[in-house]
Amino acid sequence: MQDKIPTAPDALAFMRQRRSYPRLQEPAPTGDVLESxxxxxxxAPDHMRLRPWRFLTIEGDQRDSLGGLFAAHEHAKDSCASELILQQAHQKALRAPLIIVGIAAYRKHPKVPPIEQALAAGGVLNNMGLAAYCSGFGAVWRTGSYAYSKIVKAGLRVASHEDIIGYLYVGTPPTWDRQASAIEVDDYVHAWPQ
Ligand SMILES: Cc1cc2nc3c(=O)[nH]c(=O)nc-3n(C[C@H](O)[C@H](O)[C@H](O)COP(=O)(O)O)c2cc1C
Incomplete structure (x- = not known):
């Protein structure tokens, strides 16, 4: 039993200074660091403890297979898509050494609608980005058409009743050069009634 609830002011500082890093290179977290x-x-908070989520890790050569799915999506969208478009789509899977695919795996529950389950899964994916940052790595959450593509979903064996909520690209930024922009709390938070 703890007689004092621990506080973590450093955690707030980390949350405030976190930024997304779109360009990421080796190394990505591995082993015990990734596990932690x-x-x-x-x-993460999870209504009725449904654990309505699952996550796929894609790294190394497997990223080429993901890139192939991205390119196949572009081809299905436009069968005349140029080789350059297909190559660029493929390359998008190589933007980071580790990609975590976040999936909302909905459970049937009378009190927990799908939106709550997607939010819970999103909470976990957001936590992963923050935890990566706290562990010395950069990350960026992306969606775009590849998150909603039937071809990509099928290739990743994501069921039609599941949703890809995002791809978390994880690695090491070439430089930690992104500044946290000032946030005015009063712009978003108001006491009610005003
Ligand atoms: C659900 C979701 C989907 C996103 N999809 C994309 C995306 O497809 N492409 C992108 O550049 N940023 C995307 N973002 C935004 C970035 O992850 C990032 O938050 C944004 O660029 C702001 O940067 P910051 O996190 O440093 O404030 C998405 C964010 C969320 C929450």
């Missing part, structure tokens, strides 16, 4: 990112992130 996952175990921390999975402690």
């Amino acid at each position: 990112i996952f175990s921390a992130a999975l402690c």
Whole structure:
């Protein structure tokens, strides 16, 4: 039993200074570090403890297979898509050494509608980005058409009743050069009634 609830002011500082890093290179977190990112992130709020989520990790040569799915999506969208468009789509899977695919795996529950389950899964994916940052790595959450593509979903074995809520690209930025922009709390938070 703890007689004092621990506080973590450093955690608030980390949250304030976190930025997304679109360009990421090796190394990505591995082994125990990656495990601890996952175990921390999975402690997210979750109505009725449904655990309505699953995550895929894609790294190394497997990213080429993901790139192939991205290119196949572009080809299906436009069968005349140029080789350049297909190559660019393929390259998008190589933008980071590790990609985590976040999936909302909906459970049937009378009190927990799908939107709550997607939000819970999103909470975990957001936590993963934050936990990666706290562990010395950069990340960026992306969606775009590849998150909603039937071809990509089928290739990743994501069921039609599941949703890809995002791709978390994880690695090391060439430089930690992104500044946190000032946020005016009063712009978004108001006491009610005003
Ligand atoms: C659900 C979701 C989907 C997103 N999809 C994309 C995307 O497809 N492409 C992109 O550049 N940023 C996307 N973003 C935004 C970035 O992850 C990032 O938050 C944004 O660029 C702001 O940067 P910051 O996190 O440093 O404030 C998405 C964010 C969320 C929450």
